[in-house]
Amino acid sequence: MQVTDTDRTILRMLQANARERLEAIAYETGLSVATVQRRVRALREAGVIARDTAVVAPEKLGYAMTFLVLVELERERIDQLDAFRRKVRDEPQVQQCYYITGDADFALIALARDMDDYQRLTERLFFDDSNVKRFRTSVVMDRSKVGIDVPIAGPDAPC
Known part of the structure; x- marks a missing residue:
């Protein structure tokens, strides 16, 4: 799957909040909710989105x-x-x-x-x-940074 700039925007938003509403993603990307839903499904099926999870303290x-x-x-x-x-x-x-x-x-x-x-x-x-x-x-004395976020580069990134 070729990851587009729009896909990267979707990924950034979902990585920040896996429960982000499709309407908010549609607004940010300028796409319809149905198109966002299709793209998210395609990203999941291609394995780009590995899973949705809750971060527990x-x-x-x-x-x-x-x-x-x-x-x-x-x-x-x-x-x-x-x-x-x-x-x-x-x-x-x-x-x-x-x-x-x-x-x-x-x-x-x-x-x-x-x-x-x-x-x-x-x-x-x-x-x-x-x-x-x-x-x-x-x-561990201090959890200075905890996360599994993947850097999502801009349009020149090889994806």
């Missing part, structure tokens, strides 16, 4: 602590990498997981209510896994 649900965890595995066979990926995908307290280069194999962003809760998480994820060689934890 973790502290409002008792998750007072955020951790950055670097994980080094003992062995890096595909089946073992996939097993670790599945484990962290299934763990609700892990918000993000990245397979990375460098000294560690994975970088995780995880939430916990307190240090005891984090200790239980480490037992489930790391101590109970014989393929985890080591992990290093940093406690």
Whole structure:
């Protein structure tokens, strides 16, 4: 799918507020509501819009602590990498997981209510896994910027 300037405007608006009314998008783009609806559907079907989601404040649900965890595995066979990926995908307290280069194999962003809760998480994820060689934890002091927004460039951007 070729992403147009109009599509970029639609994407910017939806990325800022996934519940933006089609009428507001139509007004901003100069299109009819039906045309906006068709374009949004096309963007979803093409996978440009991966999903609609709500951003929940973790502290409002008792998750007072955020951790950055670097994980080094003992062995890096595909089946073992996939097993670790599945484990962290299934763990609700892990918000993000990245397979990375460098000294560690994975970088995780995880939430916990307190240090005891984090200790239980480490037992489930790391101590109970014989393929985890080591992990290093940093406690997040301040969430200076949190987001998954993708920069939506202007008309000269390759899309």
